[in-house]
Amino acid sequence: MFDERSPIYRQIAEQIKTDVLRGVLGADEQIMSTNQYATYYRINPATAAKAFQQLVDEGMLYKRRGIGMFVSATAQQMLRAQRRERFFADVVQPMVAEAHAIGIPVVDIVEHIQQSAEAKGEAQ
Amino acid sequence: MNRPARRWPIAYLLLTTHLPFLVFCLAGLLVVAGLVLGGVAVFGAVRISALDVGGQLLRWLALGYGYYLLRTMLPMVLVHGRTRREYLCQVPVFQLITTGVLAGATTLGYAAESLLYRAAGWPHQLAEARLYSDTTDHLVIFASYWMMLLGWMATGSFLGAAFYRLRAGGVLALPVALLLLAVNGLSNGVLSLPFIKLDLLPQDLGVPAALTLGAASTLVAVGLCWLLARDMPLRTRTS
Amino acid sequence: MTLTIEVSGLQVRYGEAVALHDLSVRLPGGRIYGLLGRNGSGKTSLLSTLAGFRKPSAGAVVIDGQPVFENPQITRRVCLIQEGGGVGDDTDTVKDAVQVAQRLRPGWDAQYAATLIDLFELPLRKRIGELSRGQRSAFAATVGLASRAAVSMFDEAHLGMDASTRQAFQDELLRDFIARPRTIIISTHLVEEQSPLFERVLILREGRLLLHEDLDELRAQGVSLTGPAATVDDVVAGLTVLNQQQLGPTKSVMVYGALDDARRAAAEAAGLELGPVAVQDLFIHLTEPTGAAR
Numbered sequence: 337m338f339d340e341r342s343p344i345y346r347q348i349a350e351q352i353k354t355d356v357l358r359g360v361l362g363a364d365e366q367i368m369s370t371n372q373y374a375t376y377y378r379i380n381p382a383t384a385a386k387a388f389q390q391l392v393d394e395g396m397l398y399k400r401r402g403i404g405m406f407v408s409a410t411a412q413q414m415l416r417a418q419r420r421e422r423f424f425a426d427v428v429q430p431m432v433a434e435a436h437a438i439g440i441p442v443v444d445i446v447e448h449i450q451q452s453a454e455a456k457g458e459a460q
Numbered sequence: 461m462n463r464p465a466r467r468w469p470i471a472y473l474l475l476t477t478h479l480p481f482l483v484f485c486l487a488g489l490l491v492v493a494g495l496v497l498g499g500v501a502v503f504g505a506v507r508i509s510a511l512d513v514g515g516q517l518l519r520w521l522a523l524g525y526g527y528y529l530l531r532t533m534l535p536m537v538l539v540h541g542r543t544r545r546e547y548l549c550q551v552p553v554f555q556l557i558t559t560g561v562l563a564g565a566t567t568l569g570y571a572a573e574s575l576l577y578r579a580a581g582w583p584h585q586l587a588e589a590r591l592y593s594d595t596t597d598h599l600v601i602f603a604s605y606w607m608m609l610l611g612w613m614a615t616g617s618f619l620g621a622a623f624y625r626l627r628a629g630g631v632l633a634l635p636v637a638l639l640l641l642a643v644n645g646l647s648n649g650v651l652s653l654p655f656i657k658l659d660l661l662p663q664d665l666g667v668p669a670a671l672t673l674g675a676a677s678t679l680v681a682v683g684l685c686w687l688l689a690r691d692m693p694l695r696t697r698t699s
Numbered sequence: 700m701t702l703t704i705e706v707s708g709l710q711v712r713y714g715e716a717v718a719l720h721d722l723s724v725r726l727p728g729g730r731i732y733g734l735l736g737r738n739g740s741g742k743t744s745l746l747s748t749l750a751g752f753r754k755p756s757a758g759a760v761v762i763d764g765q766p767v768f769e770n771p772q773i774t775r776r777v778c779l780i781q782e783g784g785g786v787g788d789d790t791d792t793v794k795d796a797v798q799v800a801q802r803l804r805p806g807w808d809a810q811y812a813a814t815l816i817d818l819f820e821l822p823l824r825k826r827i828g829e830l831s832r833g834q835r836s837a838f839a840a841t842v843g844l845a846s847r848a849a850v851s852m853f854d855e856a857h858l859g860m861d862a863s864t865r866q867a868f869q870d871e872l873l874r875d876f877i878a879r880p881r882t883i884i885i886s887t888h889l890v891e892e893q894s895p896l897f898e899r900v901l902i903l904r905e906g907r908l909l910l911h912e913d914l915d916e917l918r919a920q921g922v923s924l925t926g927p928a929a930t931v932d933d934v935v936a937g938l939t940v941l942n943q944q945q946l947g948p949t950k951s952v953m954v955y956g957a958l959d960d961a962r963r964a965a966a967e968a969a970g971l972e973l974g975p976v977a978v979q980d981l982f983i984h985l986t987e988p989t990g991a992a993r
Contacts, residue, residue, distance in 0.1 A: 338895060342918060342919065342975055343915035343916075343918045344895060344915055344918065345915055346915075371877045374873065374877060375870075375874060375877065377895075378869065378870065378873065378895055378896070379895040379896070380873075380895065380896055380897060380898045380914070381876075381877055382898040383895070383898065383914070383915060386915065465802070469802055469803055470803070473799065473802045473803065477795075477798075477799075532788055533788070536785065536786070536787065536788060537803060538751070538752060538774075539778075539779070539780075539785055539786055539842075540786075540799070540800055540803035540804045540842075540846075541774050541775035541776070541777065541778060541803065541804050541805070541846070541848065542771070542774065542775070542803055543751070543769045543770070543771045543774055544769060545771075546771060691768075693747070693752065693753040693754065694747065694752035694753060696743050696744075696747050696752065696753075696781060696854075
């Protein structure tokens with residue numbers, strides 16, 4: 337279920353973020369409770385609580401006393417902004433480095449990307 | 461739960477589950493003695509009390525059961541959250557009551573046997589020299605059996621503690637146990653173990669003195685058991 | 700209510716052999732602790748003393764402010780289940796053994812015990828001595844859970860259980876812990892399988908407490924560095940190296956502790972490959988006997 341190499345709470349937080357980003361979890365939607373999460377994923381409830389706390393601190397979730405945790409209205413927007421910022425560093429640069437190492441010209445990459453985009457009907 | 465169950469859970473548990481079992485064993489012994497008696501009556505002449513022969517086996521039951529109480533029961537009771545002190549205080553109470561019940565039942569057996577022998581016209585005699593003068597000396601029969609069973613059960617517990625705590629070193633406790641049983645033997649006649657037979661002639665000693673010695677040896681057994689078991693570590697895999 | 704455990708200067712000796720040396724640790728209540736260590740590292744000795752099964756040779760074991768040994772106020776709120784059971788007389792049936800537990804253990808939950816017996820499919824009429832190893836372990840686990848002790852400890856209690864029974868036991872343990880928070884200590888070798896249950900881990904090595912940490916902290920503790928041997932050696936100089944392997948000119952080193960920014964930058968600048976280390980690997984290398992090559 338969890339990769340054994342990094343803290344579980346970070347993995348949980350990442351999963352929730354991915355769900356928010358993809359719209360699986362909508363704005364103001366309630367998420368599972370710590371205990372439900374712990375039982376479902378077979379982890380210590382304190383670990384789940386830590387993940388939720390981190391997301392609250394980051395402004396992704398908000399607490400409603402006595403009811404539970406909810407996705408904040410701006411969560412998806414914030415995540416998109418964050419991922420956009422990291423996109424070139426995390427995705428494009430390694431790709432370019434790899435292409436360079438194996439001898440694929442940048443022109444070919446651009447062409448390939450344009451083709452994929454057209455296939456998705458998003459060409460401009 | 462009622463009051464004794466709350467205040468004396470261990471003694472209460474043993475009295476309600478183990479005492480019936482021991483009485484059941486006694487009943488089994490009586491049945492076997494009856495069968496042997498029947499056999500003797502068919503093929504020969506009955507002269508001595510079957511119970512006075514068979515009843516001596518009871519002490520082995522008491523010894524083995526006393527051993528079990530320390531060797532098997534004590535560790536289990538600790539696992540269920542009780543302390544050694546609780547156990548070692550409640551078990552002698554249980555032993556006192558249980559051996560009393562068994563001795564009482566045996567005495568009733570002697571009385572019933574007397575009636576049977578009288579009806580059959582057999583002489584109802586003792587197998588060997590005993591503390592009690594004859595098969596109708598019921599009070600002394602009762603006291604003698606009680607002391608014997610109590611002493612043997614307490615000695616069994618002492619051996620159980622010794623073998624649990626010292627493992628093979630428990631053999632060191634055997635001579636001590638033998639001595640305790642020899643002294644206890646005074647309250648019921650002779651000490652007869654396999655290969656050993658001491659003629660202690662208890663009649664010469666007198667009933668009060670014999671019973672006092674029996675009680676003293678029982679107390680020593682209880683004390684030794686306490687010394688061994690009061691801080692006895694539970695056996696575990698040492699990892 | 701949860702109970703705090705305090706161990707100070709604990710020593711356990713078996714004759715000449717010392718199983719625990721001067722161990723001190725404080726375990727606040729209401730958490731699940733994992734107790735890890737190789738065979739012979741002192742796990743069972745520690746748990747036995749915590750349960751009052753054994754008197755400390757020196758030092759003190761205190762629960763809820765009171766010494767444990769021969770203290771009925773504490774022992775009835777503490778339960779230790781060891782591998783292979785010992786929770787019932789072999790000649791008793793499962794049903795009788797449950798009765799005994801119920802009559803001896805204050806706080807025994809008979810209904811929960813019945814539920815667990817169903818869950819583990821234990822034959823009520825069978826004698827304890829006739830149960831399979833897995834069934835015995837499942838029965839012992841049943842006793843451990845249904846005792847509802849404020850301090851519940853399981854010393855490799857899962858041994859002999861098959862994978863699905865183990866899973867059922869862990870799920871039940873977690874569910875019951877959530878419903879009734881208490882202190883749970885689990886000693887195990889199945890680090891990968893069981894560690895997600897733990898909030899904190901204690902690792903023993905040769906009778907000493909090697910570390911006591913949040914599980915998630917431990918997961919972040921290891922770093923592996925791979926690259927040209929000389930460069931790797933430069934970067935890891937002064938760090939706790941857990942393990943190293945060399946294949947031709949390439950060296951791979953596992954270090955304990957997070958890399959600081961300067962070292963991380965140096966490693967990245969030198970083109971070293973950085974990676975995390977699995978908890979199981981950390982555990983294996985951390986608990987290596989001190990005599991072994993480090």
